[in-house]
Amino acid sequence: MTAPLNERPKGGVGDGFRSWWNAQSRVAQWAFGVPFILLLALLPLLNIPLLTTEGTNFGTVMAQFGMYALIAIGLNVVVGQAGLLDLGYVGFYAVGAYTVALLTSPNSPWNQTGEGGWLSSSWAWLACLPIAVAITAMSGLILGSPTLRLRGDYLAIVTLGFGEIVRLLADNLDEITGGGRGLSQVAYPRLGVAEDFPLGVFSAGNVGKTLNSGVWWYWVSIVLIVVVLMFVGNLERSRVGRAWVAIREDEDAAEIMGVPTFKFKLWAFVIGASIGGLSGALYAGQVQFVVPTNFNVINSVLFLCAVVLGGQGNKLGVILGAFIIVYLPNFFLGRTEILGIPVDGSSIAEYKYLFFGIALMVLMIFRPQGLIPVRQKLLTYGRELYVAARRRSKETAAPANPSAEVAK
Amino acid sequence: MSGPLAESVLALAPPINFNIDALGNLFWQLTIDGLAYGAIYALVAVGYTLVYGVLRLINFAHSEIFMLGMFGQYAVLMLLGFAPSGNVYSEGTLLTIVYLGIAVLGGMAVSGGAAVGLERLAYRPLRKRNAPSLVFLITAIGASFVIQEFVHYVLPQLTDGELGGVNAQQPIRLVAPEEQFTIFGASVTNITLIILTSAFLLSLGTDVFVNRTKFGRGIRAVAQDPTTATLMGISRERVIMLTFLLGGLLAGAAALLYTLRVPNGIIYSGGFILGIKAFCAAVLGGIGNLRGALLGGLILGVMENYGQVLFGTGWRDVVAFVLLILILMFRPTGILGESLGRARV
Numbered sequence: 001m002t003a004p005l006n007e008r009p010k011g012g013v014g015d016g017f018r019s020w021w022n023a024q025s026r027v028a029q030w031a032f033g034v035p036f037i038l039l040l041a042l043l044p045l046l047n048i049p050l051l052t053t054e055g056t057n058f059g060t061v062m063a064q065f066g067m068y069a070l071i072a073i074g075l076n077v078v079v080g081q082a083g084l085l086d087l088g089y090v091g092f093y094a095v096g097a098y099t100v101a102l103l104t105s106p107n108s109p110w111n112q113t114g115e116g117g118w119l120s121s122s123w124a125w126l127a128c129l130p131i132a133v134a135i136t137a138m139s140g141l142i143l144g145s146p147t148l149r150l151r152g153d154y155l156a157i158v159t160l161g162f163g164e165i166v167r168l169l170a171d172n173l174d175e176i177t178g179g180g181r182g183l184s185q186v187a188y189p190r191l192g193v194a195e196d197f198p199l200g201v202f203s204a205g206n207v208g209k210t211l212n213s214g215v216w217w218y219w220v221s222i223v224l225i226v227v228v229l230m231f232v233g234n235l236e237r238s239r240v241g242r243a244w245v246a247i248r249e250d251e252d253a254a255e256i257m258g259v260p261t262f263k264f265k266l267w268a269f270v271i272g273a274s275i276g277g278l279s280g281a282l283y284a285g286q287v288q289f290v291v292p293t294n295f296n297v298i299n300s301v302l303f304l305c306a307v308v309l310g311g312q313g314n315k316l317g318v319i320l321g322a323f324i325i326v327y328l329p330n331f332f333l334g335r336t337e338i339l340g341i342p343v344d345g346s347s348i349a350e351y352k353y354l355f356f357g358i359a360l361m362v363l364m365i366f367r368p369q370g371l372i373p374v375r376q377k378l379l380t381y382g383r384e385l386y387v388a389a390r391r392r393s394k395e396t397a398a399p400a401n402p403s404a405e406v407a408k
Numbered sequence: 409m410s411g412p413l414a415e416s417v418l419a420l421a422p423p424i425n426f427n428i429d430a431l432g433n434l435f436w437q438l439t440i441d442g443l444a445y446g447a448i449y450a451l452v453a454v455g456y457t458l459v460y461g462v463l464r465l466i467n468f469a470h471s472e473i474f475m476l477g478m479f480g481q482y483a484v485l486m487l488l489g490f491a492p493s494g495n496v497y498s499e500g501t502l503l504t505i506v507y508l509g510i511a512v513l514g515g516m517a518v519s520g521g522a523a524v525g526l527e528r529l530a531y532r533p534l535r536k537r538n539a540p541s542l543v544f545l546i547t548a549i550g551a552s553f554v555i556q557e558f559v560h561y562v563l564p565q566l567t568d569g570e571l572g573g574v575n576a577q578q579p580i581r582l583v584a585p586e587e588q589f590t591i592f593g594a595s596v597t598n599i600t601l602i603i604l605t606s607a608f609l610l611s612l613g614t615d616v617f618v619n620r621t622k623f624g625r626g627i628r629a630v631a632q633d634p635t636t637a638t639l640m641g642i643s644r645e646r647v648i649m650l651t652f653l654l655g656g657l658l659a660g661a662a663a664l665l666y667t668l669r670v671p672n673g674i675i676y677s678g679g680f681i682l683g684i685k686a687f688c689a690a691v692l693g694g695i696g697n698l699r700g701a702l703l704g705g706l707i708l709g710v711m712e713n714y715g716q717v718l719f720g721t722g723w724r725d726v727v728a729f730v731l732l733i734l735i736l737m738f739r740p741t742g743i744l745g746e747s748l749g750r751a752r753v
Contacts, residue, residue, distance in 0.1 A: 085542060087549075146737045153466050154736055156545060157687055161729035164684070172722035297680075301549055308546055351561055357553025364547040365533045368540075 041222050044215045053327075055334025055346065059214035061327060063286060066221025067279050068322035072306040073228055073315060074275025079304065080312035080374070081236065082268035083248030084148070085156040088163030089303050091143075092136050092273040094295035096280025098170060098177060099132040100125065101290045104187035107178050113187055124187035125285045129278065136277025137270050144269035148262060163297050170292040182291030186284045189220075202285070217286045224282065228275055229315060235271070236315075244268055248313075298353075305356050309363065311370025320372060325356070430717050436594035438713045444600045444669065446709020447607030451662035452686035453693070453701035454614060455523070455655025461631040461696035462651045464541060465531070468548035471683020472555035473523045473656050477663030478674045479559065479571055480518025481511040485580045486570070492578035504582050508602075508664065511582075516660035523656025524649055526551055532645075552680075559676040572676060579671030603665045610661055611702050614654065618698055627651055631696065681725065685712075688732040694742025703743060 021029065043051070044059040052058040071093060078086045102108045104124045112119040119127055147158045170177045177183065190200040201216045235241050243264040246254035255261045284290050302325060310321025329352040335345030348355075363370070431438070452474050459467045488507060490497060499507065530551045534544055563572030571577070585597040618624035629637040630647045638644050666682070667674060689708040693700025708728060715727030735742065 083542070085545060147733065150736055150740055152541070153460075153464075153545070154691065154740070156466065157684070157691065158733055158736060160684060161688070161732055164681075165726055165729050168722065168726050172720070172726070301553065304546070304549070351557065353553050354557035354561060357550045357557060360550030361530055361547050361554065364539070364543050364550065365537070368543045 037222065037226065041219055044218060045211065050339070053330045053333065055349070056330050057212060057214060059212050059218060061214075061330045063214040063217040063221065065323050065326040066218045066225065067282055067286070068303070068306060068326050069225055069319045070221060070228060070279040070282065071276060071303050072310065072318040072322040073225065073232060074272045074279065075303050075307050076312065076315060076318045077232060077235075077244075077275065078268050078272035079307050080314070080318065081241065081248065082244040082265055083152075084265060084268060085152060086159045086269075086272065087156050087297070087300050087304065088143075088159035088161065088166075089272070089276055090295050090297065090300040091159070091163040091166035092140060092276030093280040093283070093299070093303075094163075094166045094170060094290075094292075095136045095139050096132040096277030097284040097290045097295075098183075098280075099135045099277070100128045100281045100284040101183040101186045102176070103128050103131065105178075105183035106185050107181075107183050109176055119187070121187065122190040125189050125281075128187065129281050132277050132281035133274045136280070137274040139277075140270040140273025141266070144266045144273075148265045148269060160297060160300070163295075163300050167292050167295045167297075170290075170295065177292075180292065182289055184289045186288045186290065188285040188288055203288075213286075217282070221282060224278065225319075228278070232271075232275075232315065240264060240267060302356070305360055308360065308370060311372040311374060313374035314370070314372050317370055317372035317374070321370070328352070427718060427720075431714060434717060436592040438717060439710055440591070440594050440596060440600060442710030442713035443706055444603045444709070445713065446689075446706035447603055448662050448666050448669070448705075449682070449686045449689045449709050450702045450705025451607055451610060451658045451665070452683065453690040453705045454611070454698060455659050456687050456690040457693075457695055457698060457701040458618075458627065458651045458655050460690070461698075462627060462648055463531070463544075465544045466548065466687065467652075467655070468545065468683075469526055469530075469551040469555060470523075470655065470659065471679035471686070472552050473519050473526070473679075474659040474663050474666075474683060474686075475559065475676065475679030476522045476555065477515040477519035477656075477660035478667055478678060479563075479577075480660060481515030481664045481667065482577055482580060482674055483518075483571060484511050484514030485582075490580045490582075492580050496581040496584040498584075499582065507582055512606075512661055512664045515663045516657045519660030519663065520653050520656035522555070523652040523659070527649060527652040556676050556680070574676075576672050576675035576678070579667070579674070581671050583668055599668050602668060606661070606665060610658060614658065615698060615702075617654070623647075623650055685725075685728050688728055691732060691742055692735050694744040697742065697744050700742055700744035707743075 024032070044062045047058075053061050071089070074092075075086065075089050078084050078089070102110050104113045104119065105111060106114065111117060113121050113124045143159070143162050147155055150158065171179055174180070188200070188202045191202060193200045201211075202213055202220075236244075243254070243259045243261075246257070246259050247261050247264060251261055306321040306325045307318045308321070309324060310319065311317030329349040332343070332345035333349040336342060338345075452470070455470045455473070456467060459465055459470070485507070486492070488510065490507075497504075530547050531544065534547060559572045560574065561572075564570075583599055583602070585599050587595040588598055588601060589596055616624075618627060626637070626642045626647045627650065629640065629642055630644055634644055637647075685708060686705065689704035690701045691704070692708055693702070693704025695701075708731065711731055712724055712728050716724040719727070
């Protein structure tokens with residue numbers, strides 16, 4: 001579809017920045033990206049006055065943000081890229097968390113960290129990470145293979161049911177999962193053991209002012225996010241990603257054009273599920289305690305809110321969405337004044353679901369594509385051609401853009 | 409898997425008990441109670457099915473419409489002078505029926521009004537913009553949040569803590585469960601009788617309304633083909649509003665019946681699971697199909713009750729969801745098919 005430049009849908013905030021970024025070489029992108037990520041990582045240590053939270057520790061908030069960002073990236077694969085509405089994403093998150101907890105908690109009958117177990121106590125968490133990812137991928141496959149043949153709306157409700165079933169299983173199978181009592185003392189990386197930190201820096205007991213366990217977990221999640229982003233980004237630019245976009249835009253047309261839609265939908269579902277499992281494992285290690293109530297369906301909706309708010313399909317957008325979801329309530333919590341203006345921050349934080357609900361509704365009316373919307377740029381031809389086309393159109397300054405942009 | 413893990417798995421007692429004797433002994437009792445529950449699901453399911461038939465939209469916030477209905481009838485009873493207490497008021501049969509009638513009208517007014525308001529505020533702007541269905545669904549989820557949190561936080565401040573808040577309302581009970589007669593050894597209480605008869609009358613009325621009247625014909629026409637229906641002189645906007653109103657009214661009626669059965673259920677989060685199950689019921693019977701929703705509600709209520717005794721109380725909801733997944737796997741268009749709207753592949 002060739003559309004004149006001025007008629008193309010307007011981009012989001014910083015469209016100019018985006019085209020500048022895309023014009024840079026890979027090396028230059030990394031050269032800019034790495035210091036930026038380092039800056040983000042050091043954020044909890046810098047203690048910037050208006051940015052830090054007052055009611056809760058900023059490091060802990062950032063750790064939670066890291067986890068939500070990972071979830072949002074995973075859910076974005078399913079919802080944003082493949083266009084499958086998954087309302088039971090919390091189910092995968094729970095499966096990941098419970099896998100780690102069942103294998104490492106002393107309360108669990110399948111504990112492998114004690115005597116006779118095959119997990120060493122220091123590295124148990126890291127060893128469980130791939131197991132958790134594999135098991136969640138499997139659960140995604142089991143749920144996806146019968147349900148992905150259904151129409152989109154049915155999928156939403158079936159996944160919602162799945163999320164509830166996982167939570168109810170955790171609640172009801174109390175001989176294995178501890179039921180409502182949950183599983184405690186889940187393994188975590190026992191690193192940095194020193195006199196000050198007898199249990200290591202990752203222990204929940206490390207509650208120092210600045211360099212507490214939250215900051216350490218935040219750093220772990222940044223590493224995981226970068227790895228997952230690279231993985232998902234490469235998928236997005238590959239045949240798989242193009243198939244997802246095709247399915248999202250028009251499933252019937254994609255099928256007719258020879259895209260095996262079921263197969264690629266299942267792929268999206270399984271990949272999304274395993275990223276959810278990864279973040280669940282991260283959560284289990286961080287909190288060291290899992291109970292069914294932490295996996296209520298309302299969390300699924302919150303995750304979805306992060307994805308939709310940030311911009312479905314845009315990886316950086318959904319990270320921003322996750323940040324907003326986690327940070328804003330914590331920003332208001334315990335705050336009595338902002339820049340000299342007195343506010344009752346705690347009650348604003350309490351109303352967070354009300355505000356998120358209103359935000360979702362207003363956003364859907366005025367900006368359904370989210371804060372940073374995705375642009376499908378010439379996915380069929382690749383980046384280089386896009387850059388070339390862009391350069392040529394700039395040189396000739398022709399009103400019509402020669403690039404064959406995929407509509408919307 | 410290594411040796412010790414496999415052994416520890418085998419050493420565990422089976423976590424699910426399979427109590428088939430209890431199911432056999434209580435079969436008729438469970439059926440009757442299940443039907444009463446199912447009738448409530450059915451009434452709520454009609455709201456889902458009608459809106460889906462006309463708009464192809466899962467009105468996720470319909471469960472919250474039902475919840476508002478519970479609060480509506482409760483508020484009306486409070487206005488009538490009933491103080492919330494655990495005791496049962498005994499006003500005599502005739503007066504009780506009058507009071508229940510007023511309460512049900514209150515619940516229906518609140519639910520119906522809320523449903524129409526929701527349609528006006530949330531869905532109509534989206535329709536004007538021709539938004540894709542995902543956008544509608546997300547809006548519905550947002551609306552569901554807003555209504556729940558409104559009752560959770562804002563309503564208690566508006567009513568001096570009389571309504572809403574974190575805890576369930578102290579029940580106002582007009583009817584005490586009393587056995588009226590037994591059938592196949594199963595006792596039928598007055599509450600079950602009220603629920604079953606009123607649900608039967610309401611669903612009969614709805615069925616006649618949709619299948620026999622001019623308005624119903626309009627609804628069916630829009631469900632079948634919106635464009636042609638508009639060309640034939642049917643106002644699509646009015647049909648949509650009517651559909652939401654009808655669904656809301658039935659949800660309000662179901663809300664009163666539900667509070668008769670579960671007096672402690674009036675809480676801001678009380679509609680959520682029930683709504684999901686009612687939606688399951690609608691899908692079970694074939695979404696978009698009015699009679700399917702009624703049938704699906706009854707089946708779901710009964711099956712859930714059997715499952716609860718067979719596997720244990722905690723498995724009640726699991727049974728409902730597994731049933732939904734199974735039905736969708738083997739019969740994706742539900743038991744009766746999607747007849748109100750056109751069948752879509």
